[in-house]
Amino acid sequence: MRVGIVGLGYVGLPLAVAFAAAGVEVVGVDISAQRVGEINAGDSYIEDVPDAELAAALPRLNATTDYASLADVDAVLICVPTPLTPNREPDLGPLLSSAEAVGKVVRAGQVVVLESTTYPGTTRERVAPLLERGGLRAGVDFNLAFSPERVDPGRTDYTLVNTPKVIGGLTEACGDRAEEVYRVVCNEIVRVATPEAAELTKLLENIFRAVNIALVNELALLTDRMGIDIWEVIDAAATKPYGFMRFEPGPGMGGHCLPVDPFYLSWRARAFDMAPEFTELAGKVNQQMPYHCVAKLQRTLNDRGIAVRGARIALLGVSYKPGVGDVRESPALKIIELLLKLGAEVVYHDPYVPTLKRFELESKPLEQALAGADLVLIVTAHAGIDYDALAADGTCVFDLRGVTHPSVDSQVVRL
Numbered sequence: 176m177r178v179g180i181v182g183l184g185y186v187g188l189p190l191a192v193a194f195a196a197a198g199v200e201v202v203g204v205d206i207s208a209q210r211v212g213e214i215n216a217g218d219s220y221i222e223d224v225p226d227a228e229l230a231a232a233l234p235r236l237n238a239t240t241d242y243a244s245l246a247d248v249d250a251v252l253i254c255v256p257t258p259l260t261p262n263r264e265p266d267l268g269p270l271l272s273s274a275e276a277v278g279k280v281v282r283a284g285q286v287v288v289l290e291s292t293t294y295p296g297t298t299r300e301r302v303a304p305l306l307e308r309g310g311l312r313a314g315v316d317f318n319l320a321f322s323p324e325r326v327d328p329g330r331t332d333y334t335l336v337n338t339p340k341v342i343g344g345l346t347e348a349c350g351d352r353a354e355e356v357y358r359v360v361c362n363e364i365v366r367v368a369t370p371e372a373a374e375l376t377k378l379l380e381n382i383f384r385a386v387n388i389a390l391v392n393e394l395a396l397l398t399d400r401m402g403i404d405i406w407e408v409i410d411a412a413a414t415k416p417y418g419f420m421r422f423e424p425g426p427g428m429g430g431h432c433l434p435v436d437p438f439y440l441s442w443r444a445r446a447f448d449m450a451p452e453f454t455e456l457a458g459k460v461n462q463q464m465p466y467h468c469v470a471k472l473q474r475t476l477n478d479r480g481i482a483v484r485g486a487r488i489a490l491l492g493v494s495y496k497p498g499v500g501d502v503r504e505s506p507a508l509k510i511i512e513l514l515l516k517l518g519a520e521v522v523y524h525d526p527y528v529p530t531l532k533r534f535e536l537e538s539k540p541l542e543q544a545l546a547g548a549d550l551v552l553i554v555t556a557h558a559g560i561d562y563d564a565l566a567a568d569g570t571c572v573f574d575l576r577g578v579t580h581p582s583v584d585s586q587v588v589r590l
């Protein structure tokens with residue numbers, strides 16, 4: 176079997192390496208010549224793919240910017256980004272241009288699978304027509320399916336191999352062909368009847384998280400006013416052995432999935448005369464969190480007789496979650512923007528994010544970042560820092576992640 180993977184990012188590169196490690200010849204296509212060069216040189220830009228793993232895969236993995244190389248493969252898996260426009264509507268630009276390019280080389284007998292997160296109907300209504308432009312018919316001459324990616328960057332207990340893979344084919348035979356391909360790298364396959372069911376499965380998973388995070392975020396706003404520690408409440412609720420699932424508040428949602436995917440569904444729902452209120456409300460509540468964090472930071476400094484203007488604020492962690500360098504939609508960016516507008520001096524420490532070009536900031540070594548800080552703001556709690564020790568010398572710490580354990584006389588404030 177030979178597999179082609181289009182889009183070699185957080186999703187596509189680990190997938191390409193997994194197939195190559197399983198002995199499959201892989202052609203990886205990306206529009207970024209720089210990324211293609213890096214891959215072929217064994218230089219990984221994705222944390223989940225160590226250089227050694229990439230090097231081991233290289234004899235069977237060949238990256239290119241040329242879609243023509245896909246003509247010889249048995250399966251084409253599309254993993255390009257599905258972002259939002261500035262008006263928060265689905266931006267299918269990369270997806271449609273990649274489908275159009277695949278359409279120029281697709282041949283009879285191949286199976287094409289879309290992995291990019293998108294709204295129900297995309298595979299059938301938007302991708303299939305582009306693939307069929309050359310005269311071949313989807314579900315007849317070639318196979319077409321949707322199979323959502325469930326990778327959680329930075330996670331090691333659940334990987335591509337042991338996370339069940341959901342597949343919805345355009346026809347039964349399309350599903351069978353896609354299943355055959357994924358069986359090479361995944362232990363368990365879950366079949367659903369249509370691409371639409373598979374598309375919505377992914378959105379349900381992410382909206383479920385967005386709604387539950389919004390619920391605890393809203394509670395955090397309330398407990399702040401009530402003077403109750405939200406973390407203590409969550410810890411206590413989580414002792415219930417059934418019927419409760421732990422979600423934690425924070426400075427807002429980041430990454431390429433949670434802040435983006437719900438808008439794909441709410442946009443699509445409008446065509447069916449529905450406004451999915453839970454979904455939209457979750458987005459609204461979560462978007463407010465960076466503003467709340469900055470307001471509480473202002474109060475915290477105020478209590479110490481310090482104005483935000485001119486104060487030195489040291490952010491710890493700016494990526495959207497621990498253990499990764501991805502800053503897409505990271506709430507840290509909004510917080511920095513708001514702090515700079517208020518006239519604060521912002522410094523940060525994040526071993527995964529060497530620079531934040533947008534703000535012309537560079538990550539400082541921990542000691543340097545903490546030196547002279549009026550307030551230390553824990554935004555993303557990467558491993559390797561003793562967060563409790565930070566406040567021990569009297570430094571004022573505002574913890575947005577519940578990783579500190581404040582004592583009565585400590586200088587720690589939690590979200």
Ligand SMILES: NC(=O)c1ccc[n+]([C@@H]2O[C@H](COP(=O)([O-])OP(=O)(O)OC[C@H]3O[C@@H](n4cnc5c(N)ncnc54)[C@H](O)[C@@H]3O)[C@@H](O)[C@H]2O)c1
Nearest residue numbers: 182183184185186205206207255256257269273291292324
């Ligand atoms: N990152 C995640 O954790 C995650 C998890 C599950 C699902 N997803 C979904 O998977 C999809 C890909 O996400 P990602 O995080 O891997 O994105 P990414 O930005 O990390 O990678 C996408 C890659 O596609 C390339 N690309 C863009 N347009 C292209 C085109 N027309 N032709 C070929 N290559 C092109 C880019 O250069 C980039 O290398 C998205 O739909 C996302 O929602 C992401």
